[in-house]
Amino acid sequence: MITIALPKGALLKDTIELFSNLGLDFSAFLDKSNRQLQISDPTNTARALLVRAQDVPVYVEYGQAQLGVVGYDVLREKKPDVANLVDLKFGYCRLSVAVPKSSPYKRSVELPPHGRVASKFVNCAKDHFDSIDLPVEIVPLSGSVELGPITGMSEAIVDLVSTGKTLKENGLIETDILYESSARLIAHPLSYRLNRDNINELVAKLKSINY
Amino acid sequence: MITIALPKGALLKDTIELFSNLGLDFSAFLDKSNRQLQISDPTNTARALLVRAQDVPVYVEYGQAQLGVVGYDVLREKKPDVANLVDLKFGYCRLSVAVPKSSPYKRSVELPPHGRVASKFVNCAKDHFDSIDLPVEIVPLSGSVELGPITGMSEAIVDLVSTGKTLKENGLIETDILYESSARLIAHPLSYRLNRDNINELVAKLKSINY
Structure with missing residues (x-):
């Protein structure tokens, strides 16, 4: 069977x-x-x-x-x-980079070298920043990734976005779409x-x- | 603050x-x-x-x-x-090795070399089997580890046990306690x-x- x-x-x-x-x-x-x-x-x-x-x-x-x-x-x-x-x-959803609305960085290439990015998708996040030659520290979280920028632990996040509601509720905006899923x-x-x-x-x- | x-x-x-x-x-x-x-x-x-x-x-x-x-x-x-x-x-709980009730193996040292052990605690499981010099393949799962032996994917599991109810419901018995938590x-x-x-x-x- x-x-x-x-x-x-x-x-x-x-x-x-x-x-x-x-x-x-x-x-x-x-x-x-x-x-x-x-x-x-x-x-x-x-x-x-x-x-x-x-x-x-x-x-x-x-x-x-x-x-x-x-x-x-x-x-x-x-x-x-x-x-x-x-x-x-x-x-359908997408894996995206997001930053606080107030962030001076509008695209992931603008993020400061050796900055921090919180994500559940540590491999995908690493692949993305490697591909744009930007060294960053990936902070591995298993949930509520949006707390990274809120607490000041990270400049950005890499997370799945479907409707965008969670990002909006947490004052975050998408800067880059890594891929559609x-x-x-x-x-x-x-x-x-x-x-x-x-x-x-x-x-x-x-x-x-x-x- | x-x-x-x-x-x-x-x-x-x-x-x-x-x-x-x-x-x-x-x-x-x-x-x-x-x-x-x-x-x-x-x-x-x-x-x-x-x-x-x-x-x-x-x-x-x-x-x-x-x-x-x-x-x-x-x-x-x-x-x-x-x-x-x-x-x-x-x-309080404990991290334990468990096997199906019908298993011929009554302690983790008796498990067959290069057998499979499913666990969410891949590092702890590896440390344990290294310490008893038994090479096993750790199958990393993120939940419902008890399905490992039920489906035949693994001979044993390493998982947290508190009351023991989940093990019992799935026909599993504890063989070794790795540590108390x-x-x-x-x-x-x-x-x-x-x-x-x-x-x-x-x-x-x-x-x-x-x-």
Whole structure:
């Protein structure tokens, strides 16, 4: 039986809807009282694992799941060894640099050398500042990155922006967009190549829905 | 004004009670409708930041907060450059190795060489297996670590255990305790040494409450 890793959080609802179009019903995961992390669809065609978004590529990389759904941002940050097969065209957001509205710096190239940038995306942030040849210190935070500039710990942040509401509420403005992100279908490379459990058919169906 | 970094989550309630014993009221953070991440106590004596537990040492290390409260487990895992001043004697838990009940391995030394161990505490897990000279592959997960053995991805896990309920619900048993953890008062080393904002007095009061 094919196993699919589904991401908890913002992408879950659209992901479950996507698979319901293929006749795979994992809606039990949307029930707030659900405590199970592993279910089969009622037709016993596929199994789903409910894991944190950033753990989806881990389960796929180790072959515990043949397919997974995860944001492009996670793939860019973690660079897992998985096949990025289909842009699922939901979960749109962007990874951006932002500074306080009152900041004298209007673009990331203007930031002072050896300044500080707070981010959950330490690798993506480092790649960006390396690409513009600006040495900065990345302060690794795991949440509420907007507190970095508010407390004076950092000049800027690198964070995901979807509506821009959080930035606005915290007096921050975007200066640069590093990349756009959306949900992606990923696969265990070997399972995909060997067409284990006929996953190619499932992937083809998902592609046809999305194009 | 002194700034104190408080951890979101399991330790928050006890932490706020602790500071209320010193006349510092940060109970606004317990209000579910609160969206602020930074407040002053009503007497304007101290400021508090509400951050993720693992970010507490970051704010203290960078001097954005002079004091912080965090679990010993975070200090062991991240090894931040902060002073570990007082055992606050709440938030007790332990970092343990656990295996499925049906596992043939009853202690971590019996695990097969080059087996897999899933954990959020990759450094602590590595330190443990290094100390018993057993080469294992640590699979880094960010949540629901118990899924590692359930899906067959790993032979064992290294995770925090408090009541043991999660292990039991997932058919896992503890084999080794790596260390016991509890909440700690940490300080920015330089602020503490220079007694900035008279923090030594506050630390002495917290110690007197706890001994």
